[in-house]
Amino acid sequence: MIGLLPAFVVIPLIAAFILPLFGKKGKDAATILANAVILLLLVLAVVAVYSGKQGIYEIGDWSIPLGINLVLDGLSALMLLAIATVATAAMLFSARYMEQYTAKAKYLSLFLLMVAGMNGVVLSGDIFNLFVFLEIASLASYALVGFGCGHEELEASFKYMVLGSVGSIFILFSVGLVYGHTGTLNMAYISQTIQNNGGLNAGLTFALALFIVGFGLKAALVPFHAWLPDAHPSAPAPISAMLSGILIKTLGVYALSRVVFNIFGVSQATGWLIIVLGLISMIIGAFLAIGQEDLKRLMAYSSISQIGYVVLGIGLGAALIQKGEDKLASLAILGGLFHLVNHAVYKSLLFLNSGSIEMATGTRRLEQMGGLAAKLPYTRATCAVASASIVGIPPFSGFWSKLILIIAAILAGYYWIAAIIVFVSLCTLIMYLKVHRYVFLGQLPEKLQNARENKGTMLFAMAFLACLCILMGLLVIIPGLKEAVLDPAVKVLTGGFEYSRFVIGPGG
Amino acid sequence: MRRSIYLVLTFIIWILLTWPFADGTVDLQVVVAGIIASAFVAIIFHDILPKEHHVFVSPIRIFWFLVYVPVFFYYVTKANFDVVYRALHPQMPIKPGIVKIKTNLKSDSAITALANSITLTPGTLTVDLTEDGYLYIHWINVKSDDVEQATCLIAQRFEWFIKKIFE
Amino acid sequence: MPYALCFLLFMIGLYCAVVKKNMVKIVIGIMVMEYAVNLFLIMLGYQAPVQLTKSEKQLLSTTPIAAGQGPVVSDETGQTEEKLSVPSVAPILSREDLIEDENGQVKISQLFRMTTVDPLPQALVLTAIVISLGSLALMISICIRTYEKYGTFDITEIRRLKG
Amino acid sequence: MKGMTVIVKTISSWVKVLIILFGIYIILFGHLTPGGGFAGGVILASSYVMLMLAFGREFVQKDLPLSLDSKLDCLGAVAFAMIAVLGYVFGKSFFDNFLSQFGRHLRLISSGTIPLSNIAIGLKVGASLFLVIFILSTFRRDSSDDKQE
Incomplete structure (x- = not known):
């Protein structure tokens, strides 16, 4: 398995550049190839998680820190699986959905480029390489947001691009600072140098602050969230699913937690900073979402709110590790990471639903729809599952992750955090009741009499994600699964500096 | 024909760029790479090259070119001193202006060579040229604004040689 | 001292990107930031x-x-x-x-x-320049497309998305 | 766009071949002298940009159609990745320099796969940079044509 690590980056990269060679005639062949590549990635990711192997891969046979390395540990494997799952569903969905756009081969190419970039971010063990892959994924996503070339798309893409570029520059600046202070770019060696120096000095603290701002911009935490509600609705629906489902988590939350936990080491201040960012995101995102009239925009704000949960869990873990309560910390981080995976599934399902609705009705305005329950039964069913999941109704996946977060908060003695979690869940309930009320119930407008469900791969993609939504709860209920999938990832984060020992090896 | 001429030309330039004879021996790898690169360039990009390639194979034209070089340098040096004189003279005896001259040259390369010769000579500068063989020259010290006379003063001395070389 | 000047350049770029209303000027501001960071990286490798x-x-x-x-x-x-x-x-x-x-x-x-001098930052800067070239091309093309649609570069007039 | 005067056209058609040759030189000697795939590719692209300025877009479009250009672009990228994969197949690891035993240093054949990667990068950078400049230069023209029609 370890020998195959570069395949996660190389296969989509090569496929991305082969696709345009097909030209206009080979559109179907291109679609099939892209789907096959993504499925292959899914299989590889499942193998990576299932085999439980961990290790590093030295590119070009150069030993670290001279060379660049790829690292597969529990967290990376979990993220790879999440990326591959969402990408599979989105790719299946776009096989039909993207027929309405002209340059489909270019779309598929950019899609694969984005997947390659995200896989690279997750696997990279070199901080500059992390930046490079982050930029690849970001550039592909900027282009995909503006793919429709309409007024809104271009405006949203420009906004996204300006803020994303500023975030990238912050990260690059911070990488430079870290290199200046530690003399190496390998994440494990940076971490080791920091441990040997006995903590952060002023320059490294500044670098950490820049990292938090940069990755916060990528993750759309609240003070830096302005681009998300524009960018995500403007993209084509499968891309919205990818962006909201997984891109902000990979580029934002994953990179942030990797940097904070494994490289710089947690501290009380960073932990609380992250908790506060998460709480603000939760509350403000939820409040803004309720007032929206645009279906996808509502979901985008809800993404901000949900990313707050993930960040809250991780921040709570960071604060608790510092207090010495390792058990509680791992519980909180488990909640955060589990919520990350859950949110990846149900938010992408919701966006795919919105794509299906938009394709059937031609509008995204809530007040122009109504009574679609009879016309779009499958969409309605899957949307109901996803909504129940995001709100946190018991058997569905969202419930379990929120439950874990609440338990962790209560056991740690932060009752007010638990109260906020419950309160924001209620807000979420309101907004998704609003979606159902406006879209599926009520009077069917005259215009929409001809609305039809789209069958085929689109339906299959939605059904696939809906099944996942229902079954994800088993991840924590069935004992063996939790140890196999989630616990290694949690251990990586709670382990902190163990990461450097793991990469460098016992002798280093 | 044209391809082989350009192959040789580009190969010479390659040799000048890389100079594989540095340590007494010939570096065969560089030479072979040069042949491949020049062949590649000559075969693929020959069609855009100008048509006056026969200049390189005619000994008489090359002879006239070799004669033209010292003559041209003589005129350039002379014009240099002239401009220096005008620049340093307290009263600055200049009379700038743009004159129109006529040329009998037909081929593109010849006109280009004439225009560039005029531009390279200090004091005169080719501004524009028209389709029917007129050139507009900016002149630091306009002696005559008559087309015939200006042609005599500026272009005649180069034109003869260039005609020998290119046409 | 050079680091301070570099930071000043970075701040000028940030100011330009935040305050200006013309899309092209925003792009220029971002590029100034990018070059400030590149300069900073190059200076890291300096050897007295x-x-x-x-x-x-x-x-x-x-x-x-x-x-x-x-x-x-x-x-x-x-x-x-x-x-x-x-x-x-x-x-x-x-x-x-x-x-x-x-x-x-x-x-x-x-x-x-x-x-x-340390060659590694130079490699980093080369990579960063390539990346910024790509993002610059994308940004400019989006600016041009936006200009075609809206007929203006002024971001205060490009406001279809609200809320 | 009709292009510039005869002088510019003649000179640029003379010089273009030399620029391309220089670009090839920079690419091929990237592992021995300063330069390499990126710099050489930029030089290659600049030769076509010069032609575009001198002769106009239509001429260049005939010489190097956009479809061919984008194909070259993809080909360069695929070739680069393939060299990396070949390292995995024939060598120890991905990107392994599996040809490194050939040649002596300071000769042209000395660095194994690095010159090959340089060629691929040169192709990719040259094609894509020219593509970017060409497409950016056509944007406005399209819109003004639309308005006239």
Whole structure:
């Protein structure tokens, strides 16, 4: 398995550049190839998680820190699986959905480029390489947001691009600072140098602050969230699913937690900073979402709110590790990471639903729809599952992750955090009741009499994600699964500096 | 024909760029790479090259070119001193202006060579040229604004040689 | 001091990107930031000139790569002569860091590292320039497309998305 | 766009071949002298940009159609990745320099796969940079044509 690590980056990269060679005639062949590549990635990711192997891969046979390395540990494997799952569903969905756009081969190419970039971010063990892959994924996503070339798309893409570029520059600046202070770019060696120096000095603290701002911009935490509600609705629906489902988590939350936990080491201040960012995101995102009239925009704000949960869990873990309560910390981080995976599934399902609705009705305005329950039964069913999941109704996946977060908060003695979690869940309930009320119930407008469900791969993609939504709860209920999938990832984060020992090896 | 001429030309330039004879021996790898690169360039990009390639194979034209070089340098040096004189003279005896001259040259390369010769000579500068063989020259010290006379003063001395070389 | 100027340039770029209302000017501001960071990275590799003794100069007169003794050099048979040393600290050495062997001689690779600038930031900057080239092209094309749609570069007039 | 005067056209058609040759030189000697795939690719692209300025877009479009250009672009990228994968197949690891035993240093054939990667990068950078400049230069023209029609 370890020998195959570069395949996660190389296969989509090569496929991305082969696709345009097909030209206009080979559109179907291109679609099939892209789907096959993504499925292959899914299989590889499942193998990576299932085999439980961990290790590093030295590119070009150069030993670290001279060379660049790829690292597969529990967290990376979990993220790879999440990326591959969402990408599979989105790719299946776009096989039909993207027929309405002209340059489909270019779309598929950019899609694969984005997947390659995200896989690279997750696997990279070199901080500059992390930046490079982050930029690849970001550039592909900027282009995909503006793919429709309409007024809104271009405006949203420009906004996204300006803020994303500023975030990238912050990260690059911070990488430079870290290199200046530690003399190496390998994440494990940076971490080791920091441990040997006995903590952060002023320059490294500044670098950490820049990292938090940069990755916060990528993750759309609240003070830096302005681009998300524009960018995500403007993209084509499968891309919205990818962006909201997984891109902000990979580029934002994953990179942030990797940097904070494994490289710089947690501290009380960073932990609380992250908790506060998460709480603000939760509350403000939820409040803004309720007032929206645009279906996808509502979901985008809800993404901000949900990313707050993930960040809250991780921040709570960071604060608790510092207090010495390792058990509680791992519980909180488990909640955060589990919520990350859950949110990846149900938010992408919701966006795919919105794509299906938009394709059937031609509008995204809530007040122009109504009574679609009879016309779009499958969409309605899957949307109901996803909504129940995001709100946190018991058997569905969202419930379990929120439950874990609440338990962790209560056991740690932060009752007010638990109260906020419950309160924001209620807000979420309101907004998704609003979606159902406006879209599926009520009077069917005259215009929409001809609305039809789209069958085929689109339906299959939605059904696939809906099944996942229902079954994800088993991840924590069935004992063996939790140890196999989630616990290694949690251990990586709670382990902190163990990461450097793991990469460098016992002798280093 | 044209391809082989350009192959040789580009190969010479390659040799000048890389100079594989540095340590007494010939570096065969560089030479072979040069042949491949020049062949590649000559075969693929020959069609855009100008048509006056026969200049390189005619000994008489090359002879006239070799004669033209010292003559041209003589005129350039002379014009240099002239401009220096005008620049340093307290009263600055200049009379700038743009004159129109006529040329009998037909081929593109010849006109280009004439225009560039005029531009390279200090004091005169080719501004524009028209389709029917007129050139507009900016002149630091306009002696005559008559087309015939200006042609005599500026272009005649180069034109003869260039005609020998290119046409 | 140069670092402060670099930071000033960064701030100018940030100011330009935040305050200006013309889309092209925003892009220019972002690029100024990018170049400030590139400048900063290049300066990280700076090595102050070191006074060398005569014997050290002699030692350095052949380039380490040609002499086959450099830090990462293999000779004709493909074997590395010097064991790859793992730089766990900054790759640039100062005079205090030099380690002499039993003959009182300093290894050429150490001397080389003491007298040359750090090449790694230059590689980083090259990569960063390529990336910024890509993002610049994308940004400018989006600006042009937006201009075609809206007929203006002023972001205060491009406001279809609200809330 | 009709292009510039005869002088510019003649000179640029003379010089273009030399620029391309220089670009090839920079690419091929990237592992021995300063330069390499990126710099050489930029030089290659600049030769076509010069032609575009001198002769106009239509001429260049005939010489190097956009479809061919984008194909070259993809080909360069695929070739680069393939060299990396070949390292995995024939060598120890991905990107392994599996040809490194050939040649002596300071000769042209000395660095194994690095010159090959340089060629691929040169192709990719040259094609894509020219593509970017060409497409950016056509944007406005399209819109003004639309308005006239």
